[in-house]
Amino acid sequence: MKTQVCIIGGGPSGLMLSQLLHLKGIETVVLERQTRDYVLSRIRAGVLENGFAKLMREAQCGERMDREGEIHDGFFLAHADKLNRVDLHKYSGGNSVMVYGQTELTRDLYEARDRMNGIVIHSAENVQPHDVKSDKPYVTYSVGGEEKRVDCDFIIGADGFHGVSRKSIPSDVIKEYEKVYPFGWLGVLSRTKPVSPELIYAKHPRGFALCSLRSQVLSRYYIQVPLTDSVEDWSDEAFWAELKRRLPAEVSSQLITGPTIEKSIAPLRSFVAEPMRYGNMFLAGDAAHIVPPTGARGLNTAGSDIYYLYHGFVDHYQKGDSTGLDNYSEKALSRVWKAQRFSWWLTTLLHTFPDSIEYDQKLQEVEMAYLFSSDAAQSSLAENYVGLPF
Numbered sequence: 001m002k003t004q005v006c007i008i009g010g011g012p013s014g015l016m017l018s019q020l021l022h023l024k025g026i027e028t029v030v031l032e033r034q035t036r037d038y039v040l041s042r043i044r045a046g047v048l049e050n051g052f053a054k055l056m057r058e059a060q061c062g063e064r065m066d067r068e069g070e071i072h073d074g075f076f077l078a079h080a081d082k083l084n085r086v087d088l089h090k091y092s093g094g095n096s097v098m099v100y101g102q103t104e105l106t107r108d109l110y111e112a113r114d115r116m117n118g119i120v121i122h123s124a125e126n127v128q129p130h131d132v133k134s135d136k137p138y139v140t141y142s143v144g145g146e147e148k149r150v151d152c153d154f155i156i157g158a159d160g161f162h163g164v165s166r167k168s169i170p171s172d173v174i175k176e177y178e179k180v181y182p183f184g185w186l187g188v189l190s191r192t193k194p195v196s197p198e199l200i201y202a203k204h205p206r207g208f209a210l211c212s213l214r215s216q217v218l219s220r221y222y223i224q225v226p227l228t229d230s231v232e233d234w235s236d237e238a239f240w241a242e243l244k245r246r247l248p249a250e251v252s253s254q255l256i257t258g259p260t261i262e263k264s265i266a267p268l269r270s271f272v273a274e275p276m277r278y279g280n281m282f283l284a285g286d287a288a289h290i291v292p293p294t295g296a297r298g299l300n301t302a303g304s305d306i307y308y309l310y311h312g313f314v315d316h317y318q319k320g321d322s323t324g325l326d327n328y329s330e331k332a333l334s335r336v337w338k339a340q341r342f343s344w345w346l347t348t349l350l351h352t353f354p355d356s357i358e359y360d361q362k363l364q365e366v367e368m369a370y371l372f373s374s375d376a377a378q379s380s381l382a383e384n385y386v387g388l389p390f
Helices: 012-023 036-041 050-058 063-068 102-115 236-246 298-319 328-350 358-371 375-386
Strands: 005-008 028-031 070-072 074-079 082-087 097-099 119-121 125-130 138-143 146-151 154-157 175-190 200-203 209-215 218-225 260-274 281-283
Touching: 005 012, 005 138, 012 028, 012 050, 012 102, 012 298, 036 102, 050 063, 050 097, 050 298, 063 102, 074 358, 082 375, 097 209, 175 236, 200 328, 218 236, 236 260, 260 328, 298 328, 328 358, 328 375, 358 375
Parallel strands: 005 028, 005 154, 028 119, 074 200, 154 281
Antiparallel strands: 070 097, 074 082, 125 138, 138 146, 175 218, 175 260, 200 209, 209 218
16 A cells, blocks of 8 residues: 555544645545544543644534534632632633544544545554655555555654554653653543532642533533552542542532542553654654643643644645654654643642642642733633644
8 A cells, every 4th residue: 555644543633634735635544553443432632722623623523623622711720728710811812612522533533534545544553664764655454354555755653652663762862751640630521510500629738629511411521549459449528528628618518529430540641752754753742751740731732732743744745845744743742742841840830749848838828829910820821731832
């Protein structure tokens, strides 16, 4: 099989790039290790930047998002039993975010690829890029024990943190930066009415909590837990009781509880790999960078990678101009590191660290007080939360 761009990874990043390029007449093949049902079973992010929502519309995949998603002009920060609202619309120059589950977003992208007869190959095992430094790279994989090959001009590694793409770059070429946080998030999905029409981020001595939502009948809640905890340690009753302890009384009294549909623990990590290009292979999304979910930057930062790659390939194939591709790594990393900074700052502000001293705790309190005493501080928070410009 021959194509122009071979994309390793059939998550939202790979599917979106495939869809965008297809609309510009650029051929792609997407290779995904898992089944479609498995990919759609992943419970992930739900807050989309302005720029990401625009990309979905440009990819002709935004109709259901605009119909069913919710535009949020702000969110709440809870601390010391008080609720303070961050007015995103006011402090970001009129911008907002879209609340729309990643599962639904991925479903929309799959359906678009089906409508256009896009090539997405699932259950592709033993995927391996080859000759990426040459002008004729190719990718091998196997399906049902039969080995196959895709010849291409370029390879995109959108196969996640544990994927093969980044690992194919020699260790003396790639540099990795990592910070592992000493806690995780226990998240539950419940078919209950959300406790608030906007997200609530709660700072509490017992640990961080987040009240989020996927729709007006589907809620997503999180609490900070030690890395030593497992899902089995937390019954539904124990989770709801702990969540209520960490929320202001006016919120916990309104919380509607019920059986959980899904329950999982995600460790928190910050990670960046440089460069994001090696020969004619480009890394995108979690293959190159991970952020804690606190600032809702993960999927959105992957979106900016796709934006740069999309425009780079269009210029390359339609104008004979490879500047965008040549500058991809530098440009993408500039935005990636800004997202890292924001996620690190918000995580540090809102979580309880097991080894923190009283000095650290006092600084957290002062930082929170300063935030709501300064228009400039709230503008910085809002600017980063709605998404920095591409």
